[in-house]
Amino acid sequence: MVLPRAARTQRRTRIQEEKEEQILEAALDVFATHGFRGSTIDQIADVAGMSKPNLLYYFRTKEAMHRALIDRVLDSWLDPLREFDAEGNPVSEICSYIRRKLEMARDFPRESRLFANEILQGAPHIEDELKGPLKALVDEKAEVIRAWAKAGKIAKCDPYHLIFAIWSTTQHYADFDVQVRDVLGEERSGEGRFEDAARFLEQLFVKGLEIKNGSD
Amino acid sequence: MVLPRAARTQRRTRIQEEKEEQILEAALDVFATHGFRGSTIDQIADVAGMSKPNLLYYFRTKEAMHRALIDRVLDSWLDPLREFDAEGNPVSEICSYIRRKLEMARDFPRESRLFANEILQGAPHIEDELKGPLKALVDEKAEVIRAWAKAGKIAKCDPYHLIFAIWSTTQHYADFDVQVRDVLGEERSGEGRFEDAARFLEQLFVKGLEIKNGSD
DNA sequence: GTAATGTTTTACCAACCGGTCAAATTATCA
DNA sequence: TGATAATTTGACCGGTTGGTAAAACATTAC
Incomplete structure (x- = not known):
C-alpha cells in the first residue's frame, strides 16, 4: 500500500524516523534563514539531499513540514x-x-x-x-x-x-x-x-x- | 525617450516623486511583513494601487526597490x-x-x-x-x-x-x-x-x- | 496644435513554485 | 525465493514569479 507518512497513525520503520529527522533538520536550516514564504520545498529537498517528491512522501505539504518543526521546537524552547x-x-x-x-x-x-x-x-x-x-x-x-x-x-x-x-x-x-x-x-x-x-x-x-x- | 527611472540622473517631474514615494510606502509595508524573498512585486503593486509594469518603470528590479528603501530608512534609523x-x-x-x-x-x-x-x-x-x-x-x-x-x-x-x-x-x-x-x-x-x-x-x-x- | 517626451497598460515569456502521478526501485518477511 | 509493502524517482501540471516589449495614452515644450 502507498500511504503518505502523515496518514499513518504509528511510526513504523527505522528508515522513516531517520528520513523525517533528516528532513526536519534541513527544514530548520531553510525556514530559519528565509521564513516560511521565503523558503521553497526544492531548497529544503536540496539541503536534505533528497528529491522533492521523496520529501513530499514524508510531509504532504510545506505547511505540514513547518508545523512539525514548530511543534517539536516550541516545547524545548x-x-x-x-x-x-x-x-x-x-x-x-x-x-x-x-x-x-x-x-x-x-x-x-x-x-x-x-x-x-x-x-x-x-x-x-x-x-x-x-x-x-x-x-x-x-x-x-x-x-x-x-x-x-x-x-x-x-x-x-x-x-x-x-x-x-x-x-x-x-x-x-x-x-x-x-x-x-x-x-x-x-x-x-x-x-x-x-x-x-x-x-x-x-x-x-x-x-x-x-x-x-x-x-x- | 523611454528611460527607466533608475537610469536618469536628475529627478524630473512632480509625478515621479509622488509615485516613487507611493511605491516605497507600499514596499515598506510588504517587505517589513514578509522579508525580501517572501515579498512579491505583484503584492507591492497591489498595495501601491498600480500595475506591476508601471511599478517596474520606476524601479527596474525588486532589488532596486529594496535597496532604495534600505538607503532611505537606515539613516533616520x-x-x-x-x-x-x-x-x-x-x-x-x-x-x-x-x-x-x-x-x-x-x-x-x-x-x-x-x-x-x-x-x-x-x-x-x-x-x-x-x-x-x-x-x-x-x-x-x-x-x-x-x-x-x-x-x-x-x-x-x-x-x-x-x-x-x-x-x-x-x-x-x-x-x-x-x-x-x-x-x-x-x-x-x-x-x-x-x-x-x-x-x-x-x-x-x-x-x-x-x-x-x-x-x- | 503638434511634436517630443513621459507614463501606463496589455499581452506576454521563461523560470520557478507547490504538488501529483505512475512507474521503478528497494526493503521486509513468510 | 518470491510476494508484498515501503520508498524513491522522473515526468509532469496549473499557477505564480520576476521581468520584458511594444503600443496606447498623457503631459509638456515650443
Whole structure:
C-alpha cells in the first residue's frame, strides 16, 4: 500500500524516523534563514539531499513540514522558563534563567531564528500557541516574580516587561548574530562574546533589580 | 525617450516623486511583513494601487526597490544613536536614548521590522552598511560610554553589550509586537504598554548602571 | 496644435513554485 | 525465493514569479 507518512497513525520503520529527522533538520536550516514564504520545498529537498517528491512522501505539504518543526521546537524552547523556580533564590533564579537563555542562543540559533521569523511576520502559524500555552506559562511566572517583589526580595517592577527584557537581550545574540559580529569586529567575534554578554547581562539585571537601601 | 527611472540622473517631474514615494510606502509595508524573498512585486503593486509594469518603470528590479528603501530608512534609523551626547549627563543621555528608541518602535514599527527581517536572514543586502557606517558610529559611542565608566560616572560595563541591550529591549516592542500583545492579553495591549516598557527599562538601566557605594 | 517626451497598460515569456502521478526501485518477511 | 509493502524517482501540471516589449495614452515644450 502507498500511504503518505502523515496518514499513518504509528511510526513504523527505522528508515522513516531517520528520513523525517533528516528532513526536519534541513527544514530548520531553510525556514530559519528565509521564513516560511521565503523558503521553497526544492531548497529544503536540496539541503536534505533528497528529491522533492521523496520529501513530499514524508510531509504532504510545506505547511505540514513547518508545523512539525514548530511543534517539536516550541516545547524545548520554553524549557528554560519552566525551570524558573518559585522556591529558589530570586537573584540566582534570574541569573540562571539568563544564562540558560544565552546558552540556547549560542547552541540553537536556528531554533531562535525560526520563531523570530515567524513572529516578525505576524505569527500566522503559531498565534494559538502564543495566546494559549505561552501566555499561560508567562502568566504563571509573572506571578512568581510579582510575589518576590511584594516580599521585598527584588525591586518592584513589571514582571511581564522584565521577562520581555530577558527574552530580547538574550535572543538578540542568536537572531541578530550577523549584526553583533559586524559591530564587534573580527577580533571580538569569537565565542567569547557569549561570555561577555553573560557578564554584562547578569550585572545589568542583578543591579537593576536590587533593593536599594531605604527604598522599595 | 523611454528611460527607466533608475537610469536618469536628475529627478524630473512632480509625478515621479509622488509615485516613487507611493511605491516605497507600499514596499515598506510588504517587505517589513514578509522579508525580501517572501515579498512579491505583484503584492507591492497591489498595495501601491498600480500595475506591476508601471511599478517596474520606476524601479527596474525588486532589488532596486529594496535597496532604495534600505538607503532611505537606515539613516533616520540611526538618528537616536547620533544624538547620544558625550557632553551630557550619562544617566539622562542613556534614558533619553531609551526613550527615543522606544518612540521609534512605537511610531515606526515597519522600519524596525524591515531591518529585523534583513538581519535575521543574514543581512545579504546591508552587510556593507553594518560593517561600515554602523560599526563606526557604534565604536564612537562605545568610546563615550567607556569614558563615562572610567570617570566613575556610571558602573564599569562592556559598552558594546550595553548598546546591544538597549537595541534589543526597545526594538523588541516593534519586532515582536504580536507576541508582546498576545502575552500581555487584550486588556493590556493598548498603547499604554509603551509607557510601562519605558518605566521598566529606565529603572532597569539606570539602577543597573549605578555606582554602588564603595564599589566600582 | 503638434511634436517630443513621459507614463501606463496589455499581452506576454521563461523560470520557478507547490504538488501529483505512475512507474521503478528497494526493503521486509513468510 | 518470491510476494508484498515501503520508498524513491522522473515526468509532469496549473499557477505564480520576476521581468520584458511594444503600443496606447498623457503631459509638456515650443
